[in-house]
Amino acid sequence: MSGSAVRSLVSALLLMVLLAAAGCAGGKKEPETLTVFAAASLTESFGTLGKAFEKSHPGVTVKFNFGGSSTLAQQIVQGAPADVFAAASPATMKQSGAPSPRIFARNRLEIAVPKGNPAHVAALKDLANPAVKVALCAEQVPCGAAAVKALAAGGVTVKPVTQEQDVKAALSKVRLGEVDAALVYRTDVKAAAGAVEGIEFPEADKAINDYPIAAVPKTAHLVLAREFIDLVLSDQGRRVLTDAGFTAV
Template sequence: MNRSRTALAGVLALTLALPGCAGGPERSAPGDGVRGPLTVFAAASLTESFTRLGEEFEAAHPGTTVTFSFAGSSALATQINQGAPADVFAAASAATMRTVSEAGNADGDPVTFARNQLVIAVPKGNPKGVARLADLTRADVKVALCAEQVPCGAAARTALDAAGVPLTPVTLEQDVRGALSKVRLGEVDAALVYRTDAIAAAREVDAVEFPESAGAVTDYPIVALRHAGNATAAREFVGFVLSDRGRAVLTAAGFQPPRA
């Protein structure tokens, strides 16, 4: 499975956070028909949790190899609609997922499996004393945002408009990890990112909650793809993400459950 160093660090953190994880899920029966390569396109904010789920899926289905492509949801949707080979798509935006469904590339209806909320990520110790959205407009505070066509950027714009904050960022990034990295590298003083991303980088950043984020919560839908090369494994993986075990991993990473 392809893994970044960040993903591996998140996996270690989740291992400590989740009880009874050492043994992983029970292995499936050898004849369950789930084997072979599986390619999952997933929003960048799912890196740690999906890496963990991929490892558990492989353990449960010997002979299966899960490969992830993590990036901005809009970029992944474009790749899928242009024919990129993938079996499953997990997006950080219902609107972005809709572009894949309307292009005829979804195998069935997407299902929302998690929700996420924005926080203000600041360097450890919050040296600029950022406490609310309005603080991001101060002349001494440099801010990174996601581009508005990216789900985290659309959510940020909704929150900023609700707060009446006319923020001009110094950089617009193509996914939430890009915005977070600007804080981690000391290139900006703050960034609007998902709560889960701030949790994953908790050794390097602090998270400042703000009330306007409640009006810009992001839904995460998932679907098996119509032209999946491994349709059986794709459907099984989607089911695993929606299972109680999938929910436990996502909750430990800071995701909220979908609306009932």
């Protein structure tokens, strides 16, 4: 083989390698996971938004960690891998150190009772009856802090039989018939799909919770985090949240 033929062959092989490399670079992206820490009361609505986000972002998986906002904030401060934090109160968002949070929804309390309301609870004052077993969220959790405000507004003193670390746990006590009533968010009553009954009470007006959302400091997926936040704040996000019983903002 002549020298020119060898050079031509080498050039052709080099071109093939370059084209293959370019094809790989422009091909399918590597799978990514966006980790969202969110208040337990957002379980249903964020589950819906997570599926919508994955659909519009092929190759991206949205992984959720739902729980009490104060616990989630502590986990973030301690270095837990998270990209987005959606809390049930500005106070717990502040604990996480996440910058520039934006309020995306509001929520209010209801009294949840088992179907049939066997303890005949009709108003907030009924929870002061020692014969009525009540579940509350722990005071450091947003739903617990809201309960403290509502009870104070009504001048009602309650001795709960249990204090739970998130609102879903408090609601579970009602669903299982372990308590006669619990102070939970109206969104959780709605999500229970008839397994419990909800009783509105005027003192809840004094304990409205704002829900902030922000990208977590040092996230490795800042662009995706911002895009997820944009979805939550979009018209689509507002519809999902409103359908779940939140007041969108």
